[in-house]
Amino acid sequence: PLPVSGSHTLDFWHVRDRVRLRKNNHYWDAANTRNNVVDFLPVEVAATAINLYESGQADIIWDKSLVPTELLDALSHRPDYHKFNYLGSYFVRFNTTEKPLDDPRVRKALALAIDKARVVAKYTKGGARLANHFVPPGTANYTSPSGLTHDPVSAKKLLAEAGFPGGKGFPTDFEYLFNSGEANRNIAVELQRMWRETLGIQVKLRQAEHKVFLSEQGSLNYHFSRSSWIGDYNDPNTFLDLFMTQNGNNRTGWSSDEYDRLIRLANATTDPAKRNELFRSAETILIADELPIFPLYFYVGINIYHPDRIGGIHPNILDIHPISAIYTKEHPSAAKK
Missing domain, CATH: 3.40.190.10 (Periplasmic binding protein-like II)
Known part of the structure; x- marks a missing residue:
């Protein structure tokens, strides 16, 4: 045995x-x-x-x-x-090494053009929650700052300021990378439509088998990419340290000395309130100022069992059941x- x-x-x-x-x-x-x-x-x-x-x-x-x-x-x-509530986020990655995605104004314009409420209502089932930040609600007594919301007027203005009024001059060969799955494909088509109708940008779709998808992300062989992260433990750090410069899961090409400093300082701080404030400052850079990613929604956890037949299961954000x-x-x- x-x-x-x-x-x-x-x-x-x-x-x-x-x-x-x-x-x-x-x-x-x-x-x-x-x-x-x-x-x-x-x-x-x-x-x-x-x-x-x-x-x-x-x-x-x-x-x-x-x-x-x-x-x-x-x-x-x-x-x-x-x-x-479940410790998981669904979001879009931007490859910030590709011009013009190296310009935060372009990334913000692309984010502001997305109607997340429509995406969640139309293509997610079971109660997924719209995400205006990256760290899921209910994470270890942490409250996230608010990020960007749907604003087509501001999206058009920012894209024009970046040199692409009405989408003119924007690259026509950019692709949105996603892996298999009906929901992933439906969301990809919806984002493609929103960017075209709001910003005048034409984006191609590229579906890849999961291993290829991860390899392409890791080698930065993409422009925009469907992404998700499930927390390893109940703490904001399991989400926020992803985008430190040297983290192998960053996969955006984005780097910020200030962001790295805040995450390191937070993890060296023993006072919970001060630690969370440092994390909030870092998350603000991530989802409102620099935007190498754009959160779409939070996963919801689902268990199916008859409570009158089965006992000892207690729903929790990590979905762990001894x-x-x-x-x-x-x-x-x-x-x-």
Whole structure:
């Protein structure tokens, strides 16, 4: 058997069928482990996941991607639908090494031309929230500053000031890079339309397989790119340090000595209030002053399970649920027997 120190041991792993875990009686807190056997089903298709759940062959759907988007509106009214704030942001990256995207006025014009409310209402399901900042709400007692909102008049003015009135003279070979997925494609088409109709800019769309997409982003072989980030831990730093000059996840070519200074100072500060104020100053540079990125919306977390059947699950911003705490509730009808 595989040596483990956790609440469960590996019983078996059947490829394309299930991974079965069994209670570890040698676990330090075994007396409080609420279940004996747990099966994890390796499902990749949302329709398969919901069918397994509805037929009683699965008790919980944890992964939001396994909830069919076309059913979200209907599912959201059911008692087994659980929605919560999630530590994830969907945003647009600008390659600031490409002219004229090296000009903050151009980046701001492109951002101000986007009607985020329309994007969220039309192409996201399940309660995604419009983002006017980068760090998700509910992150470790932190409150973000406000960034730019939809303002077509200011967008046109800034683009003209940058030398491209009505989009004249703007490069015609610029591309918006995105990876596979219906929602990503729909949003790409919508951004393309907004930039064309508001600014007179023609942008091509380039879809890439996920590994290629990440490689192209990392090598700055793009102009605009669909992007997202899921926090590793509940703290604003897991989002804001991404765009420090030497961070490998920056992937915009953007660098700011002042931004780097503020992030380093924040992480050397022990007073929570002062630390958060430093982070707010840095985030203002990121989303309002310099804009190497433009936030679109915040992800929402979704779990599907019957609260009268399953206990021990508590929605949280990291969507972390200790297996040892989850248990099957005794059905009321069975308890009366």
